[in-house]
Amino acid sequence: MHKYANPTRFLRLSKILVPWCAGLTVVLFVAGLGWGLVFSPPDYQQGETVRIMYVHVPAAWLGMFAYMVMAAASAVALIWKHPLADLAARAAAPIGAGFTLLCLVTGSLWGKPMWGTWWVWDARLTSMLVLLFLYLGYMALANAFDDITRGNRAAAILCLVGAVNVPIIKFSVDWWNTLHQPASVVKMGGPAIDPAILWPLVLMALSFQFYFATLLMLRMESGIAAAKIRALSGLESRA
Amino acid sequence: MTRKKRRLYFVALGMLALSGAVALTLTAFQDNLVFFYSPSDIKEKGVEEGRRFRVGGLVEEGSVVRSGETVAFVVTDLVNSVPVTYTGILPDLFREGQGVVAEGALESSGTFQASSVLAKHDENYMPPEVAEALKASGQWENGPPKAMTGAQ
Numbered sequence: 119m120h121k122y123a124n125p126t127r128f129l130r131l132s133k134i135l136v137p138w139c140a141g142l143t144v145v146l147f148v149a150g151l152g153w154g155l156v157f158s159p160p161d162y163q164q165g166e167t168v169r170i171m172y173v174h175v176p177a178a179w180l181g182m183f184a185y186m187v188m189a190a191a192s193a194v195a196l197i198w199k200h201p202l203a204d205l206a207a208r209a210a211a212p213i214g215a216g217f218t219l220l221c222l223v224t225g226s227l228w229g230k231p232m233w234g235t236w237w238v239w240d241a242r243l244t245s246m247l248v249l250l251f252l253y254l255g256y257m258a259l260a261n262a263f264d265d266i267t268r269g270n271r272a273a274a275i276l277c278l279v280g281a282v283n284v285p286i287i288k289f290s291v292d293w294w295n296t297l298h299q300p301a302s303v304v305k306m307g308g309p310a311i312d313p314a315i316l317w318p319l320v321l322m323a324l325s326f327q328f329y330f331a332t333l334l335m336l337r338m339e340s341g342i343a344a345a346k347i348r349a350l351s352g353l354e355s356r357a
Numbered sequence: 358m359t360r361k362k363r364r365l366y367f368v369a370l371g372m373l374a375l376s377g378a379v380a381l382t383l384t385a386f387q388d389n390l391v392f393f394y395s396p397s398d399i400k401e402k403g404v405e406e407g408r409r410f411r412v413g414g415l416v417e418e419g420s421v422v423r424s425g426e427t428v429a430f431v432v433t434d435l436v437n438s439v440p441v442t443y444t445g446i447l448p449d450l451f452r453e454g455q456g457v458v459a460e461g462a463l464e465s466s467g468t469f470q471a472s473s474v475l476a477k478h479d480e481n482y483m484p485p486e487v488a489e490a491l492k493a494s495g496q497w498e499n500g501p502p503k504a505m506t507g508a509q
Contacts, residue, residue, distance in 0.1 A: 159486070197361060233448060297477055299478055300480045
């Protein structure tokens with residue numbers, strides 16, 4: 119772990135991994151979306167609208183996964199003070215926010231034809247909206263200080279406090295009555311989705327996962343470059 | 358090394374205390390965080406007449422009666438049930454045996470006068486052929502209707 123926290127080693131590793139992750143993203147995305155939109159069957163209740171799920175569900179998973187990555191990186195940054203961990207947390211934030219927004223928008227588009235409403239304030243929808251606000255708050259706070267290390271510290275603490283929201287999102291549909299239906303895939307007793315619908319969903323989820331990895335590494339690379347520029351210009355102004 | 362250890366314990370203790378506080382808060386607000394009450398909740402806790410709230414459950418099989426724009430049906434959680442009347446457009450997924458959440462208030466007669474009706478579907482997804490096959494083989498009892506009411 120400590121070995122890869124060295125920026126030079128990280129850059130060497132990411133140079134190798136980025137093309138592979140990007141390639142897998144494209145292949146899985148084309149296969150998953152093609153399967154989901156064209157070849158998979160409609161649902162017995164919801165008909166063709168079920169196809170929104172192939173974007174909505176992976177986006178929701180990634181919105182939460184990116185937050186957990188950010189929280190883990192923030193904890194490492196606070197405890198062991200690895201500069202790369204701060205970079206990783208900062209790099210994950212806008213990606214996670216994007217996927218959370220995508221989840222909320224596609225969910226709204228799905229809710230209107232099926233439930234009969236664009237939005238309700240039930241526990242699942244509200245906790246997901248809180249996740250979006252946590253991302254936005256994190257980004258605002260991280261960039262609110264002239265001293266970048268102070269911004270990192272404040273944002274890392276906010277990120278860890280907000281991490282309690284992730285299990286609330288996941289279990290909101292079990293703990294309270296919600297309009298949103300309970301979990302279909304990650305639940306006791308196995309998935310409640312027919313394999314013909316589940317497989318394209320799995321492909322799309324993997325594709326989103328590799329897309330996240332690709333973007334995260336690229337953003338961390340640019341973060342390292344930016345830190346180098348800051349260090350060099352700092353030296354120059356002092357000289 | 359000791360400073361790192363101290364920071365580790367500090368963060369771990371902080372997260373523990375925070376989770377505990379949130380858990381206590383959510384438990385305290387349990388009744389206010391639900392999106393709807395089930396017919397059993399209404400019977401047990403009692404809701405005063407005229408107060409606006411939501412009731413949710415399954416539309417009882419064979420209970421839907423339409424007369425022009427107005428529709429009357431019974432919402433059930435398979436233990437208790439509440440009669441509902443509604444005037445307006447119903448969502449596409451509204452059908453007998455399906456989940457539904459109605460917003461409105463109780464009348465003195467005990468009928469729930471709904472001002473809006475939302476459809477709630479369950480967590481099962483399958484192609485129409487599979488649903489037909491399940492019904493034909495008599496396994497439908499373990500299928501969708503149970504999933505919604507069983508959890509509450």
